[in-house]
Amino acid sequence: DAKTTQPPSMDCAEGRAANLPCNHSTISGNEYVYWYRQIHSQGPQYIIHGLKNNETNEMASLIITEDRKSSTLILPHATLRDTAVYYCIVRSSQGGSEKLVFGKGTKLTVNP
Amino acid sequence: KAGVTQTPRYLIKTRGQQVTLSCSPISGHRSVSWYQQTPGQGLQFLFEYFSETQRNKGNFPGRFSGRQFSNSRSEMNVSTLELGDSALYLCASSPVAGSYNEQFFGPGTRLTVL
Numbered sequence: 001d002a003k004t005t006q007p008p009s010m011d012c013a014e015g016r017a018a019n020l021p022c023n024h025s026t027i028s029g030n031e032y033v034y035w036y037r038q039i040h041s042q043g044p045q046y047i048i049h050g051l052k053n054n055e056t057n058e059m060a061s062l063i064i065t066e067d068r069k070s071s072t073l074i075l076p077h078a079t080l081r082d083t084a085v086y087y088c089i090v091r092s093s094q095g096g097s098e099k100l101v102f103g104k105g106t107k108l109t110v111n112p
Numbered sequence: 113k114a115g116v117t118q119t120p121r122y123l124i125k126t127r128g129q130q131v132t133l134s135c136s137p138i139s140g141h142r143s144v145s146w147y148q149q150t151p152g153q154g155l156q157f158l159f160e161y162f163s164e165t166q167r168n169k170g171n172f173p174g175r176f177s178g179r180q181f182s183n184s185r186s187e188m189n190v191s192t193l194e195l196g197d198s199a200l201y202l203c204a205s206s207p208v209a210g211s212y213n214e215q216f217f218g219p220g221t222r223l224t225v226l
Contacts, residue, residue, distance in 0.1 A: 034212055043116070043202050043217025044155070087155065091212065099168045100212060102147075102155035 004088045004103035011109050012082075018075040020106050022088030025069040032091040033064060034100065035073045037084040044087065047073065078110045114139065116205050116218035124224045130191040133221045137184050137205030143167075144186040145215070146178060149200040158201075161186055162209035190223075198225045 005023040012018040024033060034049040048055055048062045050071070055062045061074040075082055085105040117136045125131050137144050145168075146158040157170040161180035178188040184205075190197055200222050206215040 041219075043204070043219055045217070046213055046215055049213050099157045099160070099170060101157070104154050
């Protein structure tokens with residue numbers, strides 16, 4: 001399984017951009033990077049995913065390095081409601097099966 | 113459209129007992145995945161069902177099993193409960209298997225084993 005490494009916690013000021021890094025140095029060429037977040041007492045929520053190119057949607061942007069060994073999730077204007085644990089996940093494919101392998105996540109705290 | 117529902121929300125069992133958890137996916141979703149979340153291990157994939165067939169399985173002992181019905185509802189069962197099985201069990205549904213960008217999670221069932 002490809003593994004991910006994330007900082008355990010980060011802080012961000014409200015209204016500023018939050019940049020959450022993820023290391024996935026053993027990722028294979030056909031594996032996607034997914035980002036989910038989990039707000040306290042709720043189930044995880046899908047944010048964005050990508051393979052090689054940078055991606056943007058209404059929630060966030062995903063920047064993947066050229067060698068694909070790391071990526072950064074960007075919340076352009078963080079709000080208090082963005083306080084959550086953010087998971088960087090590599091979509092693993094082993095022996096024909098596919099599954100999501102979650103990392104430990106980064107607890108992002110957005111401060112007023 | 114109603115979200116993913118899980119029942120019960122909370123459950124207390126004792127060691128050695130067995131437990132069955134239920135998950136009702138979003139209407140029209142045919143894939144259901146189960147995850148276990150603990151403070152120490154984080155979120156771990158248990159299994160995925162699609163069209164009543166187990167499609168993927170995580171690294172859990174055989175005490176953990178599941179099934180999916182023709183209406184896509186799913187149940188997971190844990191037999192011979194151990195203290196370490198105390199966790200939040202999350203269910204997620206998606207329209208088809210492997211569509212993780214369209215995967216929606218339920219609120220979870222909090223299982224406590226005494």
